[in-house]
Amino acid sequence: MGLGLVESGKMPKPLTKLLSISRSYSMWVYQWGLACCALEMGAAFGSPRYDVMRLGVIPFPASPRQADLVVISGTVTDKMAPAIRRLYEQMPDPKYVISMGSCANCGGPYWDSYSVTKGVDQIIPVDVYVPGCPPRPEALLEGVVLLQQRIKDEDMQSRWRGEPIVVQ
Amino acid sequence: MSSSEDTTIPVSESPAADAPSEPAAPVDDLREGLVERLTELLGDGVVDHHIIPGKDVWIRVTADAWQHTAESVRYTLGCRYFGFLSAIDWMPSPWGRGMEAEVDTIVHGKEAKELPAQTTGYAGGDTRFQVFARVANIKDHFGITLKVDAGDETPSVPTWTKVFAGADWHERETWEMYGIDFVGHPFLRHIYLPGDFEGNPCRKDFPLLARFVKPWPGIVDVEPLPGSDEPGSDTAGSDEPAADASAPEETA
Amino acid sequence: MTAISDRQKLAYVAAQASDARVNLELETEGMILNIGPQHPATHGTLRIVAKLDGEQVIHAEPMMGYMHRGYEKLTEVRTYPQVTTLINRIDWVGSFANEVPFILAAEQLMGIEAPLRAQYIRTILFEMGRIANIILFLGDMAVQLGALTPIFYAFRDREYVLNQIEAVTGGRFHPNFDRIGGVKDDFPKGWIEDSLSAMVKVREFCDQMEDLLMGSEIFQARTRGVGVIPPDVAQQFGLSGANARASGIDWDLRRDSNVGLVYGDADWKVWTHPDGDSFARFWVRLQETREATSIVDQLLGSIKGGPIMAKVPRIIKVPEGEAYVATENPLGEMGYYIVSKGDLTPFRVKIRTASFNNVSITPWLLRGVYVPDIVTILGSLYFILGDIDR
Numbered sequence A: 001m002g003l004g005l006v007e008s009g010k011m012p013k014p015l016t017k018l019l020s021i022s023r024s025y026s027m028w029v030y031q032w033g034l035a036c037c038a039l040e041m042g043a044a045f046g047s048p049r050y051d052v053m054r055l056g057v058i059p060f061p062a063s064p065r066q067a068d069l070v071v072i073s074g075t076v077t078d079k080m081a082p083a084i085r086r087l088y089e090q091m092p093d094p095k096y097v098i099s100m101g102s103c104a105n106c107g108g109p110y111w112d113s114y115s116v117t118k119g120v121d122q123i124i125p126v127d128v129y130v131p132g133c134p135p136r137p138e139a140l141l142e143g144v145v146l147l148q149q150r151i152k153d154e155d156m157q158s159r160w161r162g163e164p165i166v167v168q
Numbered sequence B: 001m002s003s004s005e006d007t008t009i010p011v012s013e014s015p016a017a018d019a020p021s022e023p024a025a026p027v028d029d030l031r032e033g034l035v036e037r038l039t040e041l042l043g044d045g046v047v048d049h050h051i052i053p054g055k056d057v058w059i060r061v062t063a064d065a066w067q068h069t070a071e072s073v074r075y076t077l078g079c080r081y082f083g084f085l086s087a088i089d090w091m092p093s094p095w096g097r098g099m100e101a102e103v104d105t106i107v108h109g110k111e112a113k114e115l116p117a118q119t120t121g122y123a124g125g126d127t128r129f130q131v132f133a134r135v136a137n138i139k140d141h142f143g144i145t146l147k148v149d150a151g152d153e154t155p156s157v158p159t160w161t162k163v164f165a166g167a168d169w170h171e172r173e174t175w176e177m178y179g180i181d182f183v184g185h186p187f188l189r190h191i192y193l194p195g196d197f198e199g200n201p202c203r204k205d206f207p208l209l210a211r212f213v214k215p216w217p218g219i220v221d222v223e224p225l226p227g228s229d230e231p232g233s234d235t236a237g238s239d240e241p242a243a244d245a246s247a248p249e250e251t252a
Numbered sequence C: 001m002t003a004i005s006d007r008q009k010l011a012y013v014a015a016q017a018s019d020a021r022v023n024l025e026l027e028t029e030g031m032i033l034n035i036g037p038q039h040p041a042t043h044g045t046l047r048i049v050a051k052l053d054g055e056q057v058i059h060a061e062p063m064m065g066y067m068h069r070g071y072e073k074l075t076e077v078r079t080y081p082q083v084t085t086l087i088n089r090i091d092w093v094g095s096f097a098n099e100v101p102f103i104l105a106a107e108q109l110m111g112i113e114a115p116l117r118a119q120y121i122r123t124i125l126f127e128m129g130r131i132a133n134i135i136l137f138l139g140d141m142a143v144q145l146g147a148l149t150p151i152f153y154a155f156r157d158r159e160y161v162l163n164q165i166e167a168v169t170g171g172r173f174h175p176n177f178d179r180i181g182g183v184k185d186d187f188p189k190g191w192i193e194d195s196l197s198a199m200v201k202v203r204e205f206c207d208q209m210e211d212l213l214m215g216s217e218i219f220q221a222r223t224r225g226v227g228v229i230p231p232d233v234a235q236q237f238g239l240s241g242a243n244a245r246a247s248g249i250d251w252d253l254r255r256d257s258n259v260g261l262v263y264g265d266a267d268w269k270v271w272t273h274p275d276g277d278s279f280a281r282f283w284v285r286l287q288e289t290r291e292a293t294s295i296v297d298q299l300l301g302s303i304k305g306g307p308i309m310a311k312v313p314r315i316i317k318v319p320e321g322e323a324y325v326a327t328e329n330p331l332g333e334m335g336y337y338i339v340s341k342g343d344l345t346p347f348r349v350k351i352r353t354a355s356f357n358n359v360s361i362t363p364w365l366l367r368g369v370y371v372p373d374i375v376t377i378l379g380s381l382y383f384i385l386g387d388i389d390r
Helices: A013-024 A036-046 A081-090 A102-106 A137-152 A156-161 B029-045 B066-076 B102-107 B167-178 B209-213 C006-026 C071-077 C080-087 C095-110 C116-145 C149-169 C191-214 C217-223 C231-237 C278-302 C354-359 C371-381 C385-389
Strands: A027-030 A069-073 A096-100 A128-130 B046-052 B056-061 B081-089 B129-137 B142-151 B156-158 B181-183 C031-035 C047-053 C056-063 C321-329 C332-340 C348-352
Touching (some): A013 A137, A013 A156, A027 A137, A036 A069, A036 A096, A036 C149, A069 A081, A096 A102, A096 A137, B029 B046, B029 B056, B029 B066, B029 B142, B056 C321, B066 B129, B066 B142, B081 B167, B081 C231, B081 C332, B129 B167, B129 C332, B142 B156, B142 C321, B167 B181, C047 C371, C071 C080, C071 C348, C080 C095, C095 C116, C095 C149, C095 C321, C095 C332, C116 C191, C116 C217, C116 C278, C217 C278, C217 C371, C278 C371, C332 C354, C354 C385
Parallel strands (some): B056 B142, B156 B181
Antiparallel strands (some): B046 B056, B081 B129, B129 B142, C321 C332, C332 C348
């Protein structure tokens, strides 16, 4: 993919589409749960009933450097926010964020607290919001499926260039 | 129902070291005995006490006797189990509380109500801040709540860490949340909040700013669907007081 | 073990001594290792700053607050039913168990007693929350030590219990089901039979854990003698729950207090262990799970019909007063000290959580242990970050 082929647009569309599809079915999720939603995330990832690996999402990496996807599950506090930012920046591109649960979406039940960040999208860009308190594991799986559709429809050229993501 | 008002760690009529206690009688020998022994040990240190018979005992002591209180309950009364230590700010909140929270109504243009007078709870109190702690005797199954007046402007009490090592973190948290200085604590520093946090959050005059920005709309019976354009469907504002609320037991 | 000759022993000791001398000569300073707040082994956002000398810890300090949501301030602006919604997110694995002490304290300030069937329902759900919680612990401690299989079993078998809780309350682990004066709903049809079979599965799981883990040499070598807590120190720090019982303290609030749950109607025993090490804590919790299934079976067998809600006013105003109620939650003793001024909202709620006291012992406990033992000790103490940070 080097030699500037992707950025300049010389890579034919079917090939980038194929690459996007294969990317979406091989997402490595970073093992990180903050709060109660982490249990539902653990149930989705680890329990045999709501198996997430059948969707191609692999929950193995424990380090952000090897991950494509991070699921922010749980309340984001002001003390934790710099750590989240740093961990997000350590992930290599292309990276995706699913915000899981109402605390991560908008502050949730702690909307008036003095120490809670009202939504993780104040810190990092979010691709998919999964509502719920906590969302069922199936809801998280639907969020993953939505994200996969989004990735398939991505314009690889603009992504490679670092432009804002355009979804057709 | 006079006998089921309160409960301590275990409530029981088990035989105590002092005297046999009677289950349903209004006089609680066990707890009266505790107050007496503590008064013997502390003398003038014990300021006030309150007993709910069969259930619990509150004893208020002076700040000078606070450390000696810890030693007495631990070594003499046998309360070796440390429950917790925290503080109460008795000042009524300038922004009101609850569903008619003043902050919500003031933002919508109503006038602020007068503040009620400051009152304190069981075993009385003279100052705005009170530190209270709970210890328990596991063998004989009773617990004691101890209170001490901390002060109004610059509250401070001696530390309990020399007697109960577990009080360390509790005192740090109380210092952080209320600004109460614990004299003799090895290292008072932030435990929950980031190091540069300004203010003491649990004090009553610390506002919850999110409620100023977007006040609580009051109890809504049926939430309008998002995107609904009718102006009257939103019950934001205080024209619907809580007395109109129909189902406060439902989760809001 | 082959017989070790004296010469070998001498060589071993000499190697150790020379190692120590090298450390001294090189004047190796302690290295500061920062574990967390994101780390697979820290059960959430706990950060431990450990000053190490080689592999040994000189001083380890947990830094919390990464999940501090300000509960005590938030409860002052919420009505009692709203507080109930909020507080079952403190110990987010123990579901129903968080609401119960608060509701009981409010009821005792109001002078209301829930009807008997409601107390049975509460106790049954309480114990199911305990089972769900400890199943996770059993799997989690195994995964901290490196055994990957038990956690899959744990998640699978937890699903049975969570299904049951969800069938009654609607929420897998934030049930929000307790009301001042009783509970919200009654059991659905067929629930009792399903629960009994779920309990059978949980017992099978406990047997599997025992087979997989407890006899394993590696497990025993890693946990026996590690993180010993003497009983007096435990009491001073306020250690409660299985941590205290594993140090030999015979104290269980279910038996020793009289708070409005019906433990007296079932025949069960309190498990203690004299050692006080990590193995003891694991063992006590395993036995407690079995005991909890037996309690649920007995209570389901003896529950009678009746109302599930006492007469309470629609708008709940709790009379003036103070009350402290503590119950034996899965993590330890959890208590709520409610100060009420007769309003719709509490004046002050002090939440006494078990994990805060349990973790406050770690600076004392982690001196001189090796780095892998930090993980074992933290796993065996079993805290939930929401419980520490509130």
